[in-house]
Amino acid sequence: MKKYKVGYTQGVYDMFHIGHLNLINHAKEYCEYLIVGVNADKLVEEYKHKTPVINEVERAKIVYNIKAVDECVIAHTLDKEMALELYHFDAIFIGDDWRGNPRWEQTKVDLAKRGVDLIFLPHTEGLSSTALRLVESRKVKE
Template identity: 65%
Template sequence: MEKYKIGYTQGVYDMFHIGHLNLLNNAKKYCDRLVVGVNSDRLVEAYKNKTPVIDENSRQYIVGNIKAVDECIVADTLDKIEMHKKIGFDVIFIGDDWKGNSRWKQTELEMKKIGVSVIYLPHTSGISSTELRTVQNKKVGE
């Protein structure tokens, strides 16, 4: 396994769960330093049309306290070129459930041009913040 200097991953990390932890722990195995971007509330509302259950500052605090995470920032953009200018990572991590997605195919091309690797990590099946929110809403409606 190739070892990278600075790795980066980005996500909402709302209602932090085992899938999030697995992704971060797997990512750390590939790099000396792992930087994690937590999507801002404004960004999540803009592209997902939902308000996170947990606010951005709390999500940043939670993710920043995970042993595998060396630095956690609030991200205001999905533009990985812009994030690369701020952080200077040499590898970016994403769950393999995004493999083949048109946005990630484009990201792969952009990253290749600047010498950044894209690594798809195993997605933990059967768990997501969306699923947790659905289960919670069902319980509230009972």
């Protein structure tokens, strides 16, 4: 039996890469049922000020078809307490590159008060969708 009944993780998952897969697979090792939130296009535009390369429906289809994913939802908010109300998870998983970030440290405290653990999982070093975009833009310029 795994430590958690329902786990949740959320992200953009644009230009899906091995770092995304590693995070999702590690999260599933901790929970019986894993829900993955894929950030809506409009949400990404609001906080990142850029449009995802792959639209939300296609990103959700990619994520849903990963063996470790039990349920995939399109997330319309970054508010994890609101996500908790919707999905009733007992653990939330994020990359350890966010450890020490004031927003996430406060989220950890807030969720703990509601009986939810925030678990920092190993980040795949040197890899991000932003880095992939930079490499691709350099290729286009050449």
